[in-house]
Amino acid sequence: MKPFKDVKVKEYKVFSPFLRIFHWIMVVSIVVLFVTGLLITKPMNVTTTEPTYTIFSMDLIRDIHFLFAFIFCASFILRIYGFIINKGDRLFPRFWEGHFYPETVEVALHYMLIKPHHSPFLRNPLARGSYAALYAMVVIEILTGFAMYCMANPNGTGGMLFGWVNMIVGSEMMAHYIHHYVAWAIILFAIGHMYMVFRADFMEGEGEVSSMFSGKKFLPHTPKDANELE
Numbered sequence: 001m002k003p004f005k006d007v008k009v010k011e012y013k014v015f016s017p018f019l020r021i022f023h024w025i026m027v028v029s030i031v032v033l034f035v036t037g038l039l040i041t042k043p044m045n046v047t048t049t050e051p052t053y054t055i056f057s058m059d060l061i062r063d064i065h066f067l068f069a070f071i072f073c074a075s076f077i078l079r080i081y082g083f084i085i086n087k088g089d090r091l092f093p094r095f096w097e098g099h100f101y102p103e104t105v106e107v108a109l110h111y112m113l114i115k116p117h118h119s120p121f122l123r124n125p126l127a128r129g130s131y132a133a134l135y136a137m138v139v140i141e142i143l144t145g146f147a148m149y150c151m152a153n154p155n156g157t158g159g160m161l162f163g164w165v166n167m168i169v170g171s172e173m174m175a176h177y178i179h180h181y182v183a184w185a186i187i188l189f190a191i192g193h194m195y196m197v198f199r200a201d202f203m204e205g206e207g208e209v210s211s212m213f214s215g216k217k218f219l220p221h222t223p224k225d226a227n228e229l230e
Helices: 017-041 058-085 100-111 125-152 157-169 172-204 208-214
Strands: 010-013 216-219
Touching (some): 017 058, 017 208, 125 157, 172 208
Antiparallel strands (some): 010 216
């Protein structure tokens, strides 16, 4: 085995500033939205005499929730713009290519500690598929969130744009249930995502964590999907 200093690595510019900036904005937004969403679902008891305005005030918590919802939506739209203009941001699953499925199984077996190695990738197919699922859940959260938000003024512009969501799911309460449980699914995704990212960094040296700050990966091997950056 060659000493580490003798191993030649190649630089791959993967993630654009758009993806990196809005990735971290979305991370912060998801955390704030989840915490405030839980407080809205099950408010904390305030024992002081009413009326009062504390950090546990539902008005304040709802305002924070709505503010970060709009921030999240804006960052998601700009993330899509980055996807359009930057090749590295387009590393999404290629379901139409036959090799996607065996490679996904291979990576999954590796993360489950059944297979010692998997083929090298800039972004492996299992991660690509999980991000596609995440964005599908994000769309559901946006639609159901605005559907509930706009019920305060159902005859306004918002009601006309998102009122159909409540009709499709059956009621505003059903939209609330979907919004709540999909939020939990996103948090479970985040836990799995952190496991895979830190595991790739510590066990495979792929620079997953640092790449979301620098936008670059330094790899001693040629990834199978390197041609997608060309």
